[in-house]
Amino acid sequence: MADAKKYPTPQGNPETTQFWEAAKQGKLLFKRCTACGEPHYFPRSICPFCFSDKTVWEESSGEATIYTFSLMRKSAAGPFAIAYVTLKEGPSLQTNIVDCELDKLKIGQKVKVVFKPTDGAPLPFFTPA
């Protein structure tokens, strides 16, 4: 059922073009500020911590752990798990956990990025590692 799901096409902008181009290569990017050293996600041109514009792209290992999740057992598109995961590189991000038995998910569980196709660039989700 999960695989039959139709995901919305991401609407890119100049700030996120590189992110979506990398996604097409199966790579998850985040940004780091070279002024204060902090990594952040979602990626933006201006550092959310020190407001410097010296932010650069880095590739994530795609490895993460589940910070928390919630199961939506009924929805028009079928059951799904919304979650926050924390990347090995530091930042946490909101996502869905896919391709798994929803009832077996646990906080602290290791997950890895998986991209799901859309009519445009693919969307990053996570699945048990």
Added chain:
Amino acid sequence: MDCCVVTDGGGALIVTTPEIAKSLKKPLVRMIGHGEAMKGPRGGKDLDLTYSAGVWSGPRAFEEAGVTPKDIKYASIYDSFTITVLMQLEDIGFCKKGEGGKFVADGNLISGVGKLPFNTDGGGLCSNHPVNRGGMTKIIEAVRQLRGEAHPKVQVPNCDLAVAHGTGGLLGVRHAASTCILERA
């Protein structure tokens, strides 16, 4: 799903000078303290969803008003979901962190029974959430209580001090909280 109802509706408040307010032949209500705060996920750093920006907006409002949560006779608290209320009761100081469930289960929110009569219009969970805007009706019911114009079955006797508090986007990327303390003049 324990989620607020979706309704049509609306509201309005008149904020005016003390002189004009006195000419309106209604019991007077004034705001004596307020606080606002934001808490986004900060680029994903040190994510902690166990507390809200109410931990800052609440104390600021109480400090400005010069009162404490124990002094409050009535509370309007935004109630998009049950958990929203539990977190806000804890975050703005009506009970200790982690004790919101017990505070509510003990009947404290029921007018005429508990320590903190709450959302006596039914709130978002039982009465209204006009077009996804739940804040206006919270302030309106607080003003009704302070004027003595709430429904007789839920009117708090001698209600002279109330709080109205709202949050939004707690799990998203643009969470904020706002608290105001209202007093019968």
